[in-house]
Amino acid sequence: MAVPEHPRAEGARAEQLRKIRDAVGAGGFEVRWAVDAQDADAVLRTEAGLAAALVAWDLPGGGVEDGGPVVLRRIGRRFRDLPVFLIMTEEGVRDLPLWVSETVVGYVWPLEDTAGFIAGRITSAARAYREDVLPPFFRALRRFDDAHEYSWHTPAHSGGVAFLKSAAGRAFHDYFGERLLRSDLSISVGELGSLFEHTGPIGEAERNAARVFGSDSTYFVLHGDSTCNRLIGHFSVTRDELALVDRNCHKSVLQGLVVSGARPVYLVPTRNGYGLAGPLPPAELAPEAIAARLAVHPLAEAAVSPLPQYAVFTNSTYDGLSYDAVATARALAGSTPRVHFDEAWFAYARFHPLYTGRYGMAVDERTFPGPERPTVFATQSTHKLLAALSQSAMVHVRPAPRAPVEHDRFNEALMMHGTTSPLYPMIASLDVATAMMDGPQGEWLIDEAVTEAIRFRQEMVRLRKRVESAGDRPGWFFGVWQPDSVTDPATGARLPFDEAPPELLRTTQSCWLLEPGAAWHGFPGLTEEHCMLDPVKVTLTCPGITAAGDMAEEGIPARVLTAYLATRNIVVEKTDSYTTLILFSMGITKGKWGTLLDALMDFKALYDADAPLDRVLPAAVAAHPRRYAGLTLRELCRQMHGRLRSARLVELLDTAFQQLPEPVRPPQHCYQRLVRGGTERIRIADAANRVAAAMVTVTPPGIPVLMPGESTGDTDGPLLRYLTALESFDRHFPGFRSETHGVTIDEETGDYQIECLRR
Numbered sequence: 001m002a003v004p005e006h007p008r009a010e011g012a013r014a015e016q017l018r019k020i021r022d023a024v025g026a027g028g029f030e031v032r033w034a035v036d037a038q039d040a041d042a043v044l045r046t047e048a049g050l051a052a053a054l055v056a057w058d059l060p061g062g063g064v065e066d067g068g069p070v071v072l073r074r075i076g077r078r079f080r081d082l083p084v085f086l087i088m089t090e091e092g093v094r095d096l097p098l099w100v101s102e103t104v105v106g107y108v109w110p111l112e113d114t115a116g117f118i119a120g121r122i123t124s125a126a127r128a129y130r131e132d133v134l135p136p137f138f139r140a141l142r143r144f145d146d147a148h149e150y151s152w153h154t155p156a157h158s159g160g161v162a163f164l165k166s167a168a169g170r171a172f173h174d175y176f177g178e179r180l181l182r183s184d185l186s187i188s189v190g191e192l193g194s195l196f197e198h199t200g201p202i203g204e205a206e207r208n209a210a211r212v213f214g215s216d217s218t219y220f221v222l223h224g225d226s227t228c229n230r231l232i233g234h235f236s237v238t239r240d241e242l243a244l245v246d247r248n249c250h251k252s253v254l255q256g257l258v259v260s261g262a263r264p265v266y267l268v269p270t271r272n273g274y275g276l277a278g279p280l281p282p283a284e285l286a287p288e289a290i291a292a293r294l295a296v297h298p299l300a301e302a303a304v305s306p307l308p309q310y311a312v313f314t315n316s317t318y319d320g321l322s323y324d325a326v327a328t329a330r331a332l333a334g335s336t337p338r339v340h341f342d343e344a345w346f347a348y349a350r351f352h353p354l355y356t357g358r359y360g361m362a363v364d365e366r367t368f369p370g371p372e373r374p375t376v377f378a379t380q381s382t383h384k385l386l387a388a389l390s391q392s393a394m395v396h397v398r399p400a401p402r403a404p405v406e407h408d409r410f411n412e413a414l415m416m417h418g419t420t421s422p423l424y425p426m427i428a429s430l431d432v433a434t435a436m437m438d439g440p441q442g443e444w445l446i447d448e449a450v451t452e453a454i455r456f457r458q459e460m461v462r463l464r465k466r467v468e469s470a471g472d473r474p475g476w477f478f479g480v481w482q483p484d485s486v487t488d489p490a491t492g493a494r495l496p497f498d499e500a501p502p503e504l505l506r507t508t509q510s511c512w513l514l515e516p517g518a519a520w521h522g523f524p525g526l527t528e529e530h531c532m533l534d535p536v537k538v539t540l541t542c543p544g545i546t547a548a549g550d551m552a553e554e555g556i557p558a559r560v561l562t563a564y565l566a567t568r569n570i571v572v573e574k575t576d577s578y579t580t581l582i583l584f585s586m587g588i589t590k591g592k593w594g595t596l597l598d599a600l601m602d603f604k605a606l607y608d609a610d611a612p613l614d615r616v617l618p619a620a621v622a623a624h625p626r627r628y629a630g631l632t633l634r635e636l637c638r639q640m641h642g643r644l645r646s647a648r649l650v651e652l653l654d655t656a657f658q659q660l661p662e663p664v665r666p667p668q669h670c671y672q673r674l675v676r677g678g679t680e681r682i683r684i685a686d687a688a689n690r691v692a693a694a695m696v697t698v699t700p701p702g703i704p705v706l707m708p709g710e711s712t713g714d715t716d717g718p719l720l721r722y723l724t725a726l727e728s729f730d731r732h733f734p735g736f737r738s739e740t741h742g743v744t745i746d747e748e749t750g751d752y753q754i755e756c757l758r759r
Contacts, residue, residue, distance in 0.1 A: 023119030037067035051126035080439030083125035136204035215396035226252035228379035246313035272522030273549025281525035287334030320537025453584035461498035522547030661710035670708035
């Protein structure tokens with residue numbers, strides 16, 4: 001209720017408004033009372049569960065002119081179809097702007113009807129809204145739960161009752177609550193529909209998701225984007241057919257090709273001096289470049305067709321780089337009829353104008369008309385950066401005549417990778433995540449995350465400038481990987497990043513585009529508008545190296561920083577040699593990122609003071625006293641930076657990723673040998689010129705350096721030089737070693753071992 005009168009004000013209108021409030025409260029609703037536009041805005045920002053609003057046209061602005069109209073517009077930007085009643089004084093409806101009638105559901109003259117009647121209108125509309133706001137499956141699940149039926153089907157805990165029969169079970173029941181367990185149901189519950197038949201409320205929820213996410217059809221998947229990727233790869237390409245694969249791909253993409261028996265031809269993304277993977281450069285995507293790659297590829301000669309049946313690439317990348325989706329689809333359309341956007345970290349892109357044209361489902365009949373348009377798949381880990389339970393994911397499909405996607409045939413592949421025992425709360429979370437993005441509230445939620453990320457980015461630049469100019473301490477501080485300046489399209493003025501208006505940064509895509517040749521990003525071979533940096537994926541940079549790869553005498557490896565942040569209960573998303581990634585999801589607040597700023601300043605103070613390491617990282621010293629006892633924080637950083645510099649680890653990593661190993665066998669052949677005892681573990685020191693049987697992925701940076709079926713190369717080749725240097729680094733810095741999938745480490749010797757085909 002946004003009205004000029006204070007809740008305790010005198011007068012007939014104030015008294016009537018209090019009666020209306022009390023009557024609404026008696027109807028089961030709690031009333032928030034705001035006396036000006038600023039107060040009302042605070043309610044709108046903090047009360048997502050509003051069911052109705054009463055707004056006085058004559059509401060004071062609280063520093064803003066025309067408070068009533070301002071609040072009405074903010075409601076329209078924040079909520080979809082929220083019932084709004086406009087409180088009138090003496091003027092008639094005909095004196096109001098036309099847009100008001102499109103915004104409100106009714107008008108209230110407080111002194112012309114009884115408080116009970118007015119409250120009845122409000123509560124009736126609020127109840128209808130609360131029911132209508134629920135998406136299809138979640139609404140049906142709630143109704144089923146409210147029916148309190150006995151369970152005669154699986155799962156055997158029967159709505160949680162079985163857990164009550166033991167002490168451990170009772171603790172489990174009490175921790176998660178009866179409602180969650182009652183909603184864990186069997187596929188035998190027909191009225192809730194079928195995940196594989198796509199019927200009933202589940203089918204309605206998927207069709208609703210297709211509408212909201214802009215696809216022709218959408219499928220719910222309950223094992224994460226990994227299963228989505230395996231599913232699409234399995235469906236799109238068959239045994240001994242060719243697939244174009246972004247080398248910066250998730251391991252699940254390769255697993256899909258192992259299952260299908262495809263022959264992958266890898267496309268190589270660019271990299272910068274920090275070791276960050278960039279986009280596939282435009283020249284790499286051109287049909288003539290792909291044809292040239294296929295002409296010399298060892299696995300292409302035995303393929304059943306010279307035309308790749310499938311192309312897959314990561315969008316946006318782990319570090320927040322997204323493509324011009326339509327231009328990329330056009331480029332790949334000359335080489336393949338199916339294009340797969342792996343958007344595990346990008347499910348929100350459709351819901352904010354900053355990302356216009358940067359996501360897979362932007363490729364449609366309007367943006368890419370004609371017979372050459374490929375079928376487009378987009379796979380998304382909905383749970384990663386939207387509000388869904390872990391493992392909840394979606395596949396979005398836009399078929400084209402070149403490569404039709406018949407539902408029944410696609411569904412066969414879906415059933416191969418799905419489960420016949422779905423967790424209904426996960427389905428409900430996908431349904432609710434969809435509803436949260438539907439209409440203006442979706443843009444509002446993403447805009448809030450974008451805005452907080454921009455505020456943090458600008459504050460980091462300002463803080464660094466203050467440190468540099470203070471004169472009372474060493475002038476270094478952490479940086480942020482982003483443009484140093486941006487251009488205001490309206491004026492053409494070039495503005496320092498920290499001085500740019502936040503409104504410009506959150507609404508103007510050109511501020512985030514990677515300009516060809518710009519020093520800050522360090523990626524070669526880009527063209528205008530090809531690639532954009534996502535503001536919500538914030539990469540912090542540590543002193544010691546530049547985007548061009550130039551190393552300084554001293555530096556602070558990011559592994560040391562993130563180890564310290566972990567002691568402050570700050571867990572980052574990813575750590576590379578000199579960068580660390582922070583995700584600004586919908587759950588980020590000023591208080592949360594303010595805590596990070598404080599921790600970064602504290603680390604600087606500890607480094608500058610040369611604090612003892614047992615004070616900064618006590619757990620590391622306790623776990624490895626012989627290695628770290630007596631060291632200071634600065635000395636550890638010097639030793640680690642010195643090792644990275646002398647071993648040229650970042651440079652070796654770049655070379656290993658740019659000069660791909662020679663493919664010898666298809667991945668499926670290697671898997672068959674792996675499960676039938678046809679492989680052996682070989683020390684890195686002895687692994688020259690062997691054929692890998694399993695993927696080797698080093699985190700950081702989390703990108704495969706060796707794929708099944710590829711040769712390890714010579715001892716002095718780029719791959720083994722890199723892995724040898726990494727092995728040596730891990731030996732020297734226990735507790736800071738990389739997470740390396742596909743590598744077994746001998747705990748006694750520290751030797752790296754990889755799985756290779758037996759000779």
